[in-house]
Amino acid sequence: xxxxxxxxxIILYTILFLFLMLFLLFYILGIARYVTDFEENTCDMTYMxxxxxxxxxxLDNEIEERYPRYGLYAYGxxxxxxxxxxxxxxxxxxxxxxGNVGSxxxxxxxxxxxxxxxxxxxxxxxxxxxxxxxxxDYSALYGxxxxxxxxxxxxxxxxxxxSYCIQKILSLYKTNVKxxxxxGHSMGGVIAKGSILLTSNVNTSVANIIITLATPHxxxxxxxxxxATYYRNLENHLNEIKDAGVSVVSIGGGxxxxxxxxxxxxxxxxxxxxxxNTIPDVWKSTDHLSILWCKQLVxxxxxxxFDSVNYNQKPPNIFxxxxxxxxALSYHFYQHASGxxxxxxxxxxxxxxxxxxxxxxxxHYVWTNKNLSKRTSSIYLMIRLNGQxxxxxxxxVNLESKxxxxxxxxxxxxxxxxxxxxxWNLTNRTRILPDPLHRLRKTVDLNLQxxxxxxxxxxxxxxxxxxxxxxxAVNVDLYSYEAxxxxxxxxxxxxxxxxxxxQIKISxxxxxxxxxxxxxxxxxxxxxxxxxxxxxxxxNAIVELLEPWSIGVTQIQFFTIxxxxxxxxxxxxxxxYSNVSQNLRITLDPACSYAINIQQGGIIDRISFAxxxxxxxxxxxxCSIIFLGSVAHSIAVRFLARAITFSxxxxxxxxxxxxxxxxxxxxxxxxxxxxxxxxxxxxxxxFLYFLNLTRMYEDYLEELLMASLQHFNWVGxxxxxxxxxxxxxxxxxxxxxxxxxxxLWCFIAIPAVPSVLVWARNFSYxxxxxxxxxxxxxSWIVLITCNTMGWVQLPSNNVKSRSQIMSSILCFLGWVILxxxxxxxxxxxxxxxxxxxxxxxxxxFIFS
Numbered sequence: 129x130x131x132x133x134x135x136x137x138i139i140l141y142t143i144l145f146l147f148l149m150l151f152l153l154f155y156i157l158g159i160a161r162y163v164t165d166f167e168e169n170t171c172d173m174t175y176m177x178x179x180x181x182x183x184x185x186x187l188d189n190e191i192e193e194r195y196p197r198y199g200l201y202a203y204g205x206x207x208x209x210x211x212x213x214x215x216x217x218x219x220x221x222x223x224x225x226x227g228n229v230g231s232x233x234x235x236x237x238x239x240x241x242x243x244x245x246x247x248x249x250x251x252x253x254x255x256x257x258x259x260x261x262x263x264x265d266y267s268a269l270y271g272x273x274x275x276x277x278x279x280x281x282x283x284x285x286x287x288x289x290x291s292y293c294i295q296k297i298l299s300l301y302k303t304n305v306k307x308x309x310x311x312g313h314s315m316g317g318v319i320a321k322g323s324i325l326l327t328s329n330v331n332t333s334v335a336n337i338i339i340t341l342a343t344p345h346x347x348x349x350x351x352x353x354x355x356a357t358y359y360r361n362l363e364n365h366l367n368e369i370k371d372a373g374v375s376v377v378s379i380g381g382g383x384x385x386x387x388x389x390x391x392x393x394x395x396x397x398x399x400x401x402x403x404x405n406t407i408p409d410v411w412k413s414t415d416h417l418s419i420l421w422c423k424q425l426v427x428x429x430x431x432x433x434f435d436s437v438n439y440n441q442k443p444p445n446i447f448x449x450x451x452x453x454x455x456a457l458s459y460h461f462y463q464h465a466s467g468x469x470x471x472x473x474x475x476x477x478x479x480x481x482x483x484x485x486x487x488x489x490x491x492h493y494v495w496t497n498k499n500l501s502k503r504t505s506s507i508y509l510m511i512r513l514n515g516q517x518x519x520x521x522x523x524x525v526n527l528e529s530k531x532x533x534x535x536x537x538x539x540x541x542x543x544x545x546x547x548x549x550x551x552w553n554l555t556n557r558t559r560i561l562p563d564p565l566h567r568l569r570k571t572v573d574l575n576l577q578x579x580x581x582x583x584x585x586x587x588x589x590x591x592x593x594x595x596x597x598x599x600x601a602v603n604v605d606l607y608s609y610e611a612x613x614x615x616x617x618x619x620x621x622x623x624x625x626x627x628x629x630x631q632i633k634i635s636x637x638x639x640x641x642x643x644x645x646x647x648x649x650x651x652x653x654x655x656x657x658x659x660x661x662x663x664x665x666x667x668n669a670i671v672e673l674l675e676p677w678s679i680g681v682t683q684i685q686f687f688t689i690x691x692x693x694x695x696x697x698x699x700x701x702x703x704x705y706s707n708v709s710q711n712l713r714i715t716l717d718p719a720c721s722y723a724i725n726i727q728q729g730g731i732i733d734r735i736s737f738a739x740x741x742x743x744x745x746x747x748x749x750x751c752s753i754i755f756l757g758s759v760a761h762s763i764a765v766r767f768l769a770r771a772i773t774f775s776x777x778x779x780x781x782x783x784x785x786x787x788x789x790x791x792x793x794x795x796x797x798x799x800x801x802x803x804x805x806x807x808x809x810x811x812x813x814x815f816l817y818f819l820n821l822t823r824m825y826e827d828y829l830e831e832l833l834m835a836s837l838q839h840f841n842w843v844g845x846x847x848x849x850x851x852x853x854x855x856x857x858x859x860x861x862x863x864x865x866x867x868x869x870x871x872l873w874c875f876i877a878i879p880a881v882p883s884v885l886v887w888a889r890n891f892s893y894x895x896x897x898x899x900x901x902x903x904x905x906x907s908w909i910v911l912i913t914c915n916t917m918g919w920v921q922l923p924s925n926n927v928k929s930r931s932q933i934m935s936s937i938l939c940f941l942g943w944v945i946l947x948x949x950x951x952x953x954x955x956x957x958x959x960x961x962x963x964x965x966x967x968x969x970x971x972x973f974i975f976s
Contacts, residue, residue, distance in 0.1 A: 266885055
């Protein structure tokens with residue numbers, strides 16, 4: 129019976145081991161795919177035509193003395209710089225605010241492109257770009273507590289200073305300038321909103337437009353109470369932005385920005401939330417820094433600001449009405465279907481006489497001017513409305529007309545057919561599509577049942593003589609919406625692909641548009657398009673993943689003859705409504721027939737990246753203990769020798785003595801808190817713990833070596849075999865327990881890293897960090913004492929009472945962490961972890 133039980137246990141453990149190894153393999157593959165599955169950075173670089181100059185603008189002496197590390201500058205190039213040095217400003221003020229560790233010089237791309245545009249087009253106005261230097265502070269990681277000035281640390285200091293800068297900028301203008309445009313990158317976008325909401329120096333309405341670039345409106349990490357308090361205060365005042373009529377645009381970098389996710393750039397106070405690879409005529413995903421110099425995006429931002437100016441006002445200024453501003457901003461960030469400038473569509477258009485009217489009654493066809501002779505009049509393509517089918521898709525190539533799509537009533541007889549005299553303009557319903565061949569591509573999807581104009585009989589496409597000078601193609605597709613729905617898989621795609629034949633939709637030649645809807649949310653979708661029977665060697669298809677809860681967030685994938693493999697598309701923002709799911713819009717090449725297969729992404733695509741980071745951290749930690757122990761020890765000895773001017777031999781002896789005298793070590797490490805900062809002392813205690821752990825591993829290896837040598841002693845081999853086995857087992861268990869505790873210490877100390885960075889940066893000014901969070905400082909004292917004194921130990925099997933106490937405390941701690949994760953804003957509670965764990969360890973010491 130014992131043999132059967134033992135054999136079953138072996139089989140069970142073997143299966144469990146294989147399952148865990150397979151699980152680990154999936155995570156390793158997922159990490160590799162996550163790191164490598166990014167589109168290349170295809171943004172064009174912006175260049176300055178003249179050397180950029182930054183003219184310092186002084187604020188009041190009191191403000192300069194209070195914020196000596198900050199500064200206000202005006203951007204200029206060439207002859208413009210001389211006017212700035214004389215403090216002569218006559219344009220529309222724009223203030224750029226850098227982000228975490230950002231520089232005021234990052235304004236140069238936006239400012240230079242804007243300056244060149246005003247000079248090239250000779251506009252009656254220009255924009256004056258100002259920028260602030262915030263000392264390259266770690267504003268995203270460190271909030272601090274400034275008790276002397278009764279402020280909330282770094283973020284609030286920067287916010288107040290920016291509000292003073294706004295006051296100073298407006299005072300530089302001789303004309304009555306009352307408003308300013310604010311542009312913030314990363315944390316600069318948060319500060320831009322805070323400067324008009326959380327200070328009394330300026331009113332909320334002082335900013336007419338706020339543009340944020342890759343700004344974490346929802347924080348990723350909140351490592352002290354000051355950052356959490358700042359975000360909460362800002363959230364409580366966000367409704368004041370809409371009440372004041374401020375237009376807010378939040379732009380994210382998309383998949384390439386690994387620091388700020390698309391979910392974080394969604395701002396509840398913003399009128400437009402969009403990611404760069406969704407913006408028409410940009411179509412580029414940017415990383416966290418290239419969003420500032422990506423030429424396609426910079427041009428879009430600059431054009432939107434120029435179109436937001438009221439030319440009729442003297443002097444020209446930003447539109448005072450929110451609706452007029454939003455018309456320009458929405459055009460450039462959402463539509464952009466009629467060129468680089470905002471175009472106002474006429475509701476009705478009169479058709480020119482003498483045009484050529486062509487009516488084709490086919491449901492699917494392609495019209496081109498390939499074999500047409502040169503024309504001096506327009507061509508009108510007519511599509512008859514007869515009730516069936518109910519959907520129409522038109523896809524055009526190289527059609528540059530601003531007004532080109534209409535619906536009309538064919539009442540005039542011309543020759544043997546009826547034509548229209550005028551029509552209602554439908555061009556405002558069109559949009560542009562990205563094209564892998566870099567052609568101008570316009571498209572529209574019309575539900576013909578929703579066209580309520582009375583008596584209309586046709587849809588008309590107008591092609592002007594200017595359009596006919598180069599190749600133009602018009603693809604027409606009339607269809608029933610239900611017939612174009614592609615079946616989608618549900619859950620367990622791996623099992624279904626093994627045992628069930630996939631449901632593949634086959635398109636016909638001439639078909640352009642297909643759709644895919646989902647009954648429930650799928651985080652990852654895999655799309656496969658296989659082309660056949662193609663008559664065009666440069667065929668291509670486009671798939672768009674639409675997220676209805678975030679209008680400005682769309683993911684786009686191309687299928688070409690070179691790159692036609694399956695594409696993985698991921699949900700980028702957090703969905704808000706349980707009854708709304710994502711959907712796909714597929715644009716096919718009418719010259720091909722396609723086999724369309726859509727299913728849920730596999731387990732590798734749906735990897736939990738946070739858990740993968742944890743696995744990699746643990747593996748890296750074990751490797752460092754095995755291979756880097758001697759390196760860390762030699763670094764500690766050399767540092768100690770330089771610090772106390774001892775020889776390395778004495779430093780090595782002293783370091784070993786500290787390991788044997790934990791009480792003295794605790795006093796020395798805690799005393800550093802009053803001289804430097806608590807965070808530094810916490811990291812030093814963890815480093816000493818790491819040295820102790822490596823020393824334990826080296827001693828264990830030495831014991832194994834001595835035990836192997838005893839095999840040559842045949843007399844003592846059988847005598848000491850049992851005792852050695854028990855000792856090795858106890859040593860392994862002890863090392864394992866210490867490793868678990870060390871991992872816990874490392875995660876606890878994460879909030880200490882920003883404080884140490886700030887302390888190291890300001891070390892030349894002040895050796896002590898006076899702005900450290902007092903709650904965290906107290907937590908570091910408790911944790912350092914427990915760590916160096918060895919008061920925190922995992923319970924052994926022979927101590928039942930202590931084991932029960934420690935287990936109860938750990939269970940309680942686990943429930944607290946779960947409750948924090950289920951809160952509406954989990955990042956706001958991250959900084960509570962060190963105090964909670966410090967209190968847990970203190971209770972464990974008291975009751976045990």
